[in-house]
Structure formats: C-alpha cells, structure tokens
Amino acid sequence: MNNVIAIDGPAASGKSTVAKRVAIEIDGLYVDSGALYRAITWKALQEGVDTSDFVANAKVAQSIDPEFYVENNVLRFRIEGQELNAELRTAEINDNVSYIAATPAARDVVMVWLHKMPALGTLVMEGRDIGTAVFPDAANKFYLDASPEERARRRHAEQANSKEQQSVTEVNSSLQKRDKIDSSRKKDPLKIADDAVKVDSTGKSIEDVVKLICDSCKK
Numbered sequence: 001m002n003n004v005i006a007i008d009g010p011a012a013s014g015k016s017t018v019a020k021r022v023a024i025e026i027d028g029l030y031v032d033s034g035a036l037y038r039a040i041t042w043k044a045l046q047e048g049v050d051t052s053d054f055v056a057n058a059k060v061a062q063s064i065d066p067e068f069y070v071e072n073n074v075l076r077f078r079i080e081g082q083e084l085n086a087e088l089r090t091a092e093i094n095d096n097v098s099y100i101a102a103t104p105a106a107r108d109v110v111m112v113w114l115h116k117m118p119a120l121g122t123l124v125m126e127g128r129d130i131g132t133a134v135f136p137d138a139a140n141k142f143y144l145d146a147s148p149e150e151r152a153r154r155r156h157a158e159q160a161n162s163k164e165q166q167s168v169t170e171v172n173s174s175l176q177k178r179d180k181i182d183s184s185r186k187k188d189p190l191k192i193a194d195d196a197v198k199v200d201s202t203g204k205s206i207e208d209v210v211k212l213i214c215d216s217c218k219k
Contacts, residue, residue, distance in 0.1 A: 002139045003028075003122040005217060006131035009144035010190060011094075011178050012151035012158075014201045014209065015126040018144060020074070021210045023124040026217070029075045031117060033127035033134070034097070036110045038088040039079050040064060041097045051099040058105030066113060068120075075117060089158070091166055094174055098181035101128070107187055128182055131193035140217045141196035144209070150202045151175055 005028070007019050016032060023030035044051055044060045051057060066077040076083070087093075100106050114134050117123055127134065131141035146154070152172035159165045166174070182190040192198060197216055201209050 003118055004130075004135045004138040005122075005124045005140045005142070005213070006135055006138040006193075006196075007124065007126040007142045007144055007213070008128055008131050008190070008193070008196065009126075010128070010151065010182065011175050012155040013144045013146045014154065014206070015144050017206055018201070018209050018213065019124045019126040021206060022213050023073045025210060025214050026122060026124070028073065028122035028124050029070060029117075029120060030073055031075045031114070031123050031125040033110065033114060033125055033130060034101075035084075035088055036066070036077070036113060037101045037106070038093050038097050039066070039077070039084055040106055040110075041093050041100045042084060042087055043079065044100065045092065045096065051096040054103045054105070057100050057103040061100070061103070061106035061109040064109070068113075068117075070120065075120065075123075091159075091174070094178070098178045098185075102181055102185040102187070104187045128190040129188040131196050132191060133188040136193070140213075141193050142213055142216075143192045143196045143198045145198065145200055146202045147200075148172060148175070 007015050009015050020030045040061045043064060044057060049056045049060055064079060066079055068075060068077045111134060131138055152168050152175060155175060156168045156171045199209060199212060
C-alpha cells in the first residue's frame with residue numbers, strides 16, 4: 001500500500017485540515033473516512049432509527065449505495081444523488097456517529113467502500129482505524145493528536161456559524177464521550193498503530209504539521 005497515507009486520531013485533532021493540505025502538496029486524493037459514518041448516521045436519523053440499535057444501524061448502512069467522484073484533490077460522494085456537507089457536521093450527528101461507527105456490520109460496509117479507493121490514485125485518508133484495520137500495510141502511517149482543551153477549542157470554532165453552537169465545556173464533554181466509545185468498541189477501536197508516527201499538534205501551525213508528514217513520507 002505505497003499509495004496510501006493513513007492519518008488516524010481522535011475527533012478535532014486536526015486530521016481533516018492537515019490531510020487536505022497534504023493531499024494538495026503531494027497531488028493525491030483526500031479521503032475523509034469519518035464522513036461515510038456520518039452519512040450513515042444522517043440517513044439513520046432521517047429514518048428515525050435509534051442509533052443504539054446495532055441491527056437497525058446495519059440495515060441502514062447496507063441500504064446505502066454511495067456515488068464517489070473526484071473534485072479538486074478530494075474524493076467526494078453523493079447519497080441518493082444528494083451531496084451532504086453541513087448536514088454531516090451538526091451536534092446531533094456528532095452525538096450519534098460513534099454508535100454507527102461501533103456497529104460491526106456498518107464498519108464492514110464502509111470497509112468495502114474504502115478498499116475500492118486505492119485504484120483511483122494516491123490517497124491521504126484520515127480516520128480512526130485506517131492504519132490499524134483498513135490499510136494495515138500502508139507505507140506511511142500517522143497518529144495525530146492534541147490536548148483535550150485544544151481539541152475542544154477547535155471543534156467549538158468549527159461551530160461558530162452554527163445555529164446550535166455549544167459551549168466549549170459542552171463540546172469537550174461530547175468529545176470525551178466520543179473518545180470513550182471509539183477507543184472501547186470491540187471492532188477496530190481507535191488506537192495507535194505500532195508503526196505509526198505520533199504527532200502532537202498542540203501549539204503547532206498547520207504548515208508545520210503538514211511539512212512534518214510530507215517530509216516523513218519522502219524518507
């Protein structure tokens with residue numbers, strides 16, 4: 001898997017911003033694996049599904065047939081012809097996505113989608129289990145993290161223009177809840193791959209983190 005750069009880490013650690021920039025630097029394709037779980041979550045909530053019901057979650061995931069396409073170094077997708085952007089970043093999605101991601105059958109569905117993507121080109125893929133479960137043979141693996149306070153500030157800033165903006169304290173509580181679910185799930189939990197380069201982005205500029213990753217990939 002020489003054409004996969006895996007960037008794992010907890011929510012709001014800076015993965016998306018960094019991975020997008022790395023993809024541009026190397027002329028690769030940015031892939032947000034988490035967006036696929038968010039899309040399943042969105043669909044489940046649209047259908048009134050209780051996301052703590054793994055059987056119901058599985059049925060929703062298996063009913064989705066995403067349409068993938070490339071646009072400006074980003075691998076995007078449509079669900080039933082609809083592009084989902086802001087819809088995937090609501091507080092409701094944030095509070096429910098970990099239950100979808102903890103559903104084994106939903107993870108199996110997303111795994112199939114992700115395994116088809118290397119045929120499209122060099123991937124810069126971010127997630128929570130890319131280097132440990134999705135592409136364990138990836139040549140370049142990174143685990144991006146930041147302090148809880150820094151992560152809460154970043155997620156709070158992302159919600160600046162949201163009608164349902166939470167306080168920093170509420171955001172921090174939500175992130176801690178997600179961390180617990182993601183790291184304790186039975187199938188493909190969030191953890192650091194043995195051969196991953198760990199990067200603490202606390203206090204670092206985006207440019208510095210991007211350079212560190214690009215330089216490491218050149219070695």
